[in-house]
Amino acid sequence: MNKQALIQLLNTLTLDDKITMIHGASMFQTGAVTEKNVPAFTFDDGPMGPRKEYQRDDWIPIGGNDDATSYLPSNSALAATFNRKRALESGTILGREARGRGKDMILAPGINIHRSPLGGRNFEYMSEDPYLTAEIAVPFVEGIQQNDVSACVKHYALNNQETDRTGYNADVSERALWEIYLPAFRATVKKAHTMGMMGSYNRFHEEYLCHSQEMIDGILRQEWGFDGIYVSDWNAIKDTVKAGNCEIDIDMNVTDDFDNYKMAQPLKKAVLNGRVQEAELDKKVMHILHVMNELHMLDGKRQKGSYNDPSHPGKLLQTAEESMILLKNEKKLLPLNPEKLKKVVVIGDNADRTHAAGGGSAEIKALYEITPLMGIKMFLGGNCEVVYEPGYYACVTGNAWHDITAQNCMLPVNDSIFGPRQDRLVKKEEIAALNKSYEERAIAACKDADAVIYVGGLNHDFDVEDRDRSDYHLPYGQDALIKKLLAVRPDMIVTMVAGSPFSMTEWIDQTDTLLLSYYAGMETGRAFANLLFGEVSPSGKLPTTYPKELSDSPAHSIGQFGTSTDVSYAEDVYVGYRYFDTYQVKPQFAFGHGLSYAAFTYSDLQLTAHPQEITDQLQSPDALSALYTVKLAVSNDSDITAKESVQLYIAAKDSKVKRPVKELRGFDKKEIAAHAKAAYTFALTAEAFSYYDIEKHCYIAPAGTYEILLGSASDDIRLSRTVTLSADIMISRS
Numbered sequence: 001m002n003k004q005a006l007i008q009l010l011n012t013l014t015l016d017d018k019i020t021m022i023h024g025a026s027m028f029q030t031g032a033v034t035e036k037n038v039p040a041f042t043f044d045d046g047p048m049g050p051r052k053e054y055q056r057d058d059w060i061p062i063g064g065n066d067d068a069t070s071y072l073p074s075n076s077a078l079a080a081t082f083n084r085k086r087a088l089e090s091g092t093i094l095g096r097e098a099r100g101r102g103k104d105m106i107l108a109p110g111i112n113i114h115r116s117p118l119g120g121r122n123f124e125y126m127s128e129d130p131y132l133t134a135e136i137a138v139p140f141v142e143g144i145q146q147n148d149v150s151a152c153v154k155h156y157a158l159n160n161q162e163t164d165r166t167g168y169n170a171d172v173s174e175r176a177l178w179e180i181y182l183p184a185f186r187a188t189v190k191k192a193h194t195m196g197m198m199g200s201y202n203r204f205h206e207e208y209l210c211h212s213q214e215m216i217d218g219i220l221r222q223e224w225g226f227d228g229i230y231v232s233d234w235n236a237i238k239d240t241v242k243a244g245n246c247e248i249d250i251d252m253n254v255t256d257d258f259d260n261y262k263m264a265q266p267l268k269k270a271v272l273n274g275r276v277q278e279a280e281l282d283k284k285v286m287h288i289l290h291v292m293n294e295l296h297m298l299d300g301k302r303q304k305g306s307y308n309d310p311s312h313p314g315k316l317l318q319t320a321e322e323s324m325i326l327l328k329n330e331k332k333l334l335p336l337n338p339e340k341l342k343k344v345v346v347i348g349d350n351a352d353r354t355h356a357a358g359g360g361s362a363e364i365k366a367l368y369e370i371t372p373l374m375g376i377k378m379f380l381g382g383n384c385e386v387v388y389e390p391g392y393y394a395c396v397t398g399n400a401w402h403d404i405t406a407q408n409c410m411l412p413v414n415d416s417i418f419g420p421r422q423d424r425l426v427k428k429e430e431i432a433a434l435n436k437s438y439e440e441r442a443i444a445a446c447k448d449a450d451a452v453i454y455v456g457g458l459n460h461d462f463d464v465e466d467r468d469r470s471d472y473h474l475p476y477g478q479d480a481l482i483k484k485l486l487a488v489r490p491d492m493i494v495t496m497v498a499g500s501p502f503s504m505t506e507w508i509d510q511t512d513t514l515l516l517s518y519y520a521g522m523e524t525g526r527a528f529a530n531l532l533f534g535e536v537s538p539s540g541k542l543p544t545t546y547p548k549e550l551s552d553s554p555a556h557s558i559g560q561f562g563t564s565t566d567v568s569y570a571e572d573v574y575v576g577y578r579y580f581d582t583y584q585v586k587p588q589f590a591f592g593h594g595l596s597y598a599a600f601t602y603s604d605l606q607l608t609a610h611p612q613e614i615t616d617q618l619q620s621p622d623a624l625s626a627l628y629t630v631k632l633a634v635s636n637d638s639d640i641t642a643k644e645s646v647q648l649y650i651a652a653k654d655s656k657v658k659r660p661v662k663e664l665r666g667f668d669k670k671e672i673a674a675h676a677k678a679a680y681t682f683a684l685t686a687e688a689f690s691y692y693d694i695e696k697h698c699y700i701a702p703a704g705t706y707e708i709l710l711g712s713a714s715d716d717i718r719l720s721r722t723v724t725l726s727a728d729i730m731i732s733r734s
Contacts, residue, residue: 047108052365071366077323077518079126079543082645091143099305120162123499127543128576134187141192152196159200172569195228211242223734244276320520320527326538328514335534351455358398360465375525400467463499472550539643541594554579578660590715598642602718626683636672699731
């Protein structure tokens with residue numbers, strides 16, 4: 001249908017029809033206007049796969065066996081690949097599975113900035129860096145929407161903590177807003193043309209983000225031209241009249257009194273008494289009809305999708321492999337040679353822990369999930385004895401809403417002759433004795449093993465919606481356990497699964513080897529094994545800095561985090577590595593860090609200026625053509641094929657405005673055969689040299705000297721070249 005036909009359809013709708021379309025009529029669906037052939041609009045969580053089906057009017061699973069789906073790597077894992085191709089591929093899989101399950105909008109991706117290591121939903125988000133976030137989010141959204149399913153980019157905006165998430169006011173400067181917290185949202189609108197955006201719970205400039213005319217009508221709609229559906233987070237609308245008078249389109253909630261939602265009967269009353277004009281509802285309905293039309297919901301020519309397609313696991317395995325990060329390998333203990341292993345001891349709860357069913361709204365009912373322990377056993381087969389010891393007791397509920405840890409937990413007891421694991425309640429006072437027993441068994445088991453692999457970290461009692469972590473250190477006494485194990489086996493391979501940074505200071509100097517995985521999806525265990533035993537070389541890079549201690553994090557040392565009411569973002573633009581580099585605070589591991597089994601040499605740096613493009617840019621701020629082309633070669637000096645992500649940073653050398661020491665402005669990942677060479681090319685527009693000017697309210701690439709830095713991590717720069725811009729270049733923020 002063309003726009004005129006949609007307007008004609010709008011004109012046939014009554015006030016009651018419009019109200020039906022703009023609020024939830026079930027937990028994940030709006031109402032339909034069947035007599036006008038307007039269908040209901042169906043949502044679903046989330047970023048790691050479509051969620052299991054719930055009853056229409058309650059948060060109780062239907063309980064069938066037909067709603068399990070592929071479990072995708074988390075958004076942080078995806079960012080750790082530094083690979084746009086993997087982002088596109090993952091988005092395509094997510095969109096295809098959502099359409100196969102009959103969904104119209106999948107509530108993904110999450111792109112809020114990692115501001116603090118304690119953020120409960122960091123695992124759902126991508127990075128501390130706005131450029132990396134934008135460059136991964138754009139192809140992810142494009143992949144989703146190839147399947148006649150809308151993406152829903154969330155949470156707009158400044159949803160950087162879970163503490164008091166429904167009420168806190170983010171006190172952030174205009175410059176930080178536009179340099180750090182908005183660029184990825186802007187990119188998903190301007191470049192990926194997302195058809196969905198979700199408003200966050202929190203406030204900015206004292207107004208809730210689900211009825212902020214500044215952020216919705218002004219920036220999102222008018223400046224960026226967003227014409228898709230802006231949906232509330234569930235129960236995020238607080239004021240009927242304010243929501244009615246701004247361009248938020250759909251009111252979703254967590255209760256079953258659907259007619260009493262803010263944009264249901266209360267909004268109808270507000271229209272009838274003149275507090276909201278019906279023309280405001282027309283805008284909302286037109287956005288919905290536009291998206292329905294784009295998704296072919298009105299013409300019957302829609303793709304059918306497919307979930308649990310046989311092609312999906314192999315692609316997700318590649319993403320999982322590329323997401324895992326080798327942080328340390330000083331004595332080259334990895335990869336392990338499976339031919340030399342007769343007995344392997346695996347220690348740690350995360351070795352045998354599945355994560356798909358936890359985390360809050362990101363939870364899914366996975367078709368399957370291969371744990372690290374299973375992956376190791378599958379790889380080694382029957383000629384190697386694999387002994388598992390948990391090492392510590394972990395009681396995991398998986399979300400913040402059903403916390404049973406205060407009283408008792410479930411203890412697995414293998415006392416059934418028929419095989420299935422039986423559970424019984426264990427009292428809190430028993431846990432200390434269990435931990436002592438588990439620790440003793442683990443230490444005893446590892447003494448005569450050919451290899452010892454520790455798999456610890458966090459889980460979804462810590463990486464979880466609605467609750468931030470309270471402690472930067474590992475839970476369950478893992479720091480002490482790791483030290484004791486390393487005292488017995490200094491060659492122990494330490495691996496971690498976690499969605500956020502954590503302290504390693506108590507044991508990092510004792511270990512020679514450290515492998516990190518985010519929540520990497522259904523093929524986690526197979527990817528673990530492939531990296532541990534050398535089938536694949538690690539190629540993941542840290543999308544977020546790992547501070548040594550929490551006090552090193554700028555959100556805690558300068559700003560505020562985890563407080564209620566007003567939260568100060570006093571660190572301004574100095575988030576993540578921008579702070580660590582500028583203020584010379586040494587992290588545990590730097591942004592972009594990640595080792596390989598191969599060795600790479602960077603060479604042949606070439607820089608080509610495009611003077612005509614610079615002239616054109618001065619005349620037209622929106623003509624973002626390349627000002628410079630950067631080329632280099634990377635040689636693989638090893639006997640194995642491996643992948644390398646080259647990172648390009650820009651450093652403003654003589655800026656009149658204080659700026660971070662350097663900022664990521666490009667990256668590219670390539671597979672390089674053994675003893676071969678690959679060419680990398682980067683095109684730098686004026687945006688690469690810019691900052692946000694709070695007086696002109698736009699981006700500006702000021703005249704001056706800049707250093708182009710190329711390397712394997714933010715603290716591992718291999719090549720550099722200096723360039724000069726002769727005049728200021730203005731860049732519109734819209």
